[in-house]
Amino acid sequence: MGKLCFFLLSVVFLVSLLNGETVTAASRKKVATGVRTRDGSEEWGYVEVRPRAHMFWWLYRSPYRVEDSSKPWPIILWLQGGPGGSGVGMGNFEEIGPLDTYLKPRNSTWLQVADLLFVDNPVGTGYSFVEEGDADLFVKTDDEAASDLTTLLEKVFNRNESLQKSPLYIVAESYGGKFAVTLGLSALKAIEAGKLKLILGGVALGDTWISPEDFVLSWGPLLKDLSRLDNNGLQKANSLAEKIRQQIREGQYADATNSWSELEGVISANSNSVDFYNFLLDSGSDPLSLTTAAAELSQKNAMKSYSRYISSLRSALPGGGVGDLDSIMNGVIKTKLKIIPANFSWGEQSSNVFNQMVGDFMRPRINEVDELLAKGVNVTIYNGQLDLICSTKGTEAWVEKLKWEGLHSFLSMNRTPLLCGAEGQLTKGFTRSYKNLNFFWILGAGHFVPVDQPCIALKMVGQITQSPAADAAASAKKDQKSKHEMRKVW
Template sequence: MGLLVRPVALLIYCTTASLFFLTSSSAAAIAGGTPDGSEEWGYVQVRPKAHMFWWLYRSPQRVNNKGSTPWPTVLWLQGGPGASGVGYGNFMEIGPLDTNLKPRPSTWLSKADLLFVDELNGAMRWQWQDNPVGTGFSYVEGGDRTLLARTDAEAATDLTTLLSQLYRSNNTRLQGSPLYIVAESYGGKFAVTTALAALKAIHAGRLAASLAGVALGNSWISPEDSVLSWGPLLYQVSRLDENGLYLSDSLAQQIKAQVKAAQFLEAENTWQSLESIILEQANFIDFYNFLKDDSSSDANLEQQQRQRLLASLGQSRRRYSGYLSSKVTTEGGFEGIMNTVIRDKLRIIPKNVTWSEQSDDVFEALAGDFMKPRILEVDELLNLGLNVTIYSGQLDLICATKGTLDWIQKLKWDGLKNFTNSRRVPLYCSGGEAAGTQAFLKSYKNLKFYWILGAGHMVPIDNPCPALKMLGDIIQSPAQ
């Protein structure tokens, strides 16, 4: 389907979207929205010359039950790092429209209001010398890369500043809606640091929100444990032989030693080498679904070209967003959609800001944090009593289930033993037991773990039915 075919409602919104301004003592926001109030979007200046873009959807299934669970809001944090939540999470995974701009039957909007953001830790395509840089539609002025978030903590501060602006004193609708942070991939690291920053801001009276929980989907919480799981997993599913297993395990152990010595930049370089070895030994396996080959790699490349691809730093760094974009078959690709139809609808994107896929700048900005674990932060959230959910797609390699279960065992939380010993229960979806098991759940107190079968790294894309059922259970949505 080409770009010329799109929903009539979207065309109407492109021409009738309203614009309004929000102001506060700490930040200013320019915003727009649809006439019926079902969508709002805008910019918040989270730091001088740093502008973060947000997009909020109000659910048509919203239930206002004063005597029961209030209607929730989900803040979705994309991975990468540096991929656009406004683009990928919204149109490819859980938003109301898919990449063909058609209604998504499995949209998470049926269970909650949805808030997407483009974090200030990526880079956009350069159009001219003064083009801003950022992620998605977010940007910093003057092309100054020093203004990008350089640590997970800085990214969390930006997000908390944005939330404080959106949950301003006169926004009673958001204030009355419990907030859940749901993240994918590297977004999980942002989720736990943001949750801690948000709780502090709430306690200090700077954020008028009610944080109800965090969900970490196929998250890069412990890079060490993830990479240690790669070799054994691929050996068991016949994608590596003994030689490949030895080579991958040797580099994984090197990463473990480097992380222990706090040599995080060196560990990232070794991680790049390990990915290259895996691609070579497993014949370009798909890191996001180990039953497939990497669709971005041309099997007909000459050996010299293949070796250059294996050695390409940028290829590894952009694999996440490249994988998502490869799923779009519309004319002009996903960048074309975002820079035409969506840009026209929003009406407030600066002329010199162009939406594009993730680039190497994000890794350069976050290089010191990329291989750092965030297990202690998960522990802190659990000990504070916050509901923490972890979910994992069965077929993921990059954040394989085995690695995730291994870092969970490193938690110091006093409920860990009871969680580990608790019974795992099967979950079903459409068709019930006759359709087969779709997932498993284990829980104890404020920790839940979901095994999602038939899914790789992007659970909402690969197996949307149990993902939506899981969401309803996590957030206790009134719309069941």
């Protein structure tokens, strides 16, 4: 049955490549605000979040929807990192969407537990753009990005009563976590003011750049323990990390960004190019690499290497492989969508996004997490065991800085092991929850948890969103186990 669903999903998508409703974009100033496939399974469009600043979104409705009067079907808003990483491209086709970059069904798609909303955020990312590339129209801060995202949600949700019935879960990866917490607070404010018709279900932060200070301070000691740095390398790394800590505390965020780039170069040179997204890998000899050359540690090339890393990652999976993301986004996908301006290419302005946010890149957002917790919002943190750039060691450090009243009780609780997959009894991770704070430690995963550990990631997100599909799957598994036990008895 599952294989049939995936086959039909693929057929529907490919048919929609030809049958999507046509809305012509003759110039960048004329873009469609909403287009859908004839069967209503997909919808996409542009929102002019500010004059001459256009943000692209793409919504998938799940073919696995389960109706449960006690638990509404959820929607996941996926926010990519970078800043400048395309959720519509990378998160969708390389991580959790219905199809991979060969346009073949993904058997671990998160559509199994929720509808999916991808947004190219901030403006200038992916298919989103600012007219004429006007530098003044790019956002400079996380708060400005959150304001644009809130405007987009108002335009998309306020006109659709069906969407308003589903709780929205903001799930973010990497730098997207900073967008997620600022958006969470901005959306709550808009909801309370009656400007946004939406139910906020929660915020999930996956390997996110919430506290740059704690991450850079973790790099040297972690790599020393892993024998990737010696004492000389550790001393150099710690010296630069302390410099960054001081710059952050003095509000010198642009200088701290420059020092961060310098620190990555020092660590690369002293570790023989350890991979920042998976510390078990050597980026100098493995295609799964963020830093294939020292030059790519610069801010200018950060998004290019980020995209190549995750593209390469899928090609290493058994029976896997990956098409060229840039080619399909500027080819068959652009053709399918029909509304992308003809004279604009996917990712054309993405490098500008990073450069314009250099003054906010190293700013911590721990206080925003505290505010969400204090307001009763469900906050989930998950981290891949093998990640370096947003290491678990650094994440645990910033979590311990929270002023939330439940923190002591949370930290004193025992963890629960997580099992998943055909192996049955292999430990895939651990979790701990107290009130509205949840933490998942994912074993065997680097920076991209849904790619490295798709089974446990899908199980985790079903739990986070309280998806009725997750309950149905658990019930079916329980029934199957009971029948097996009965057969053993008889």
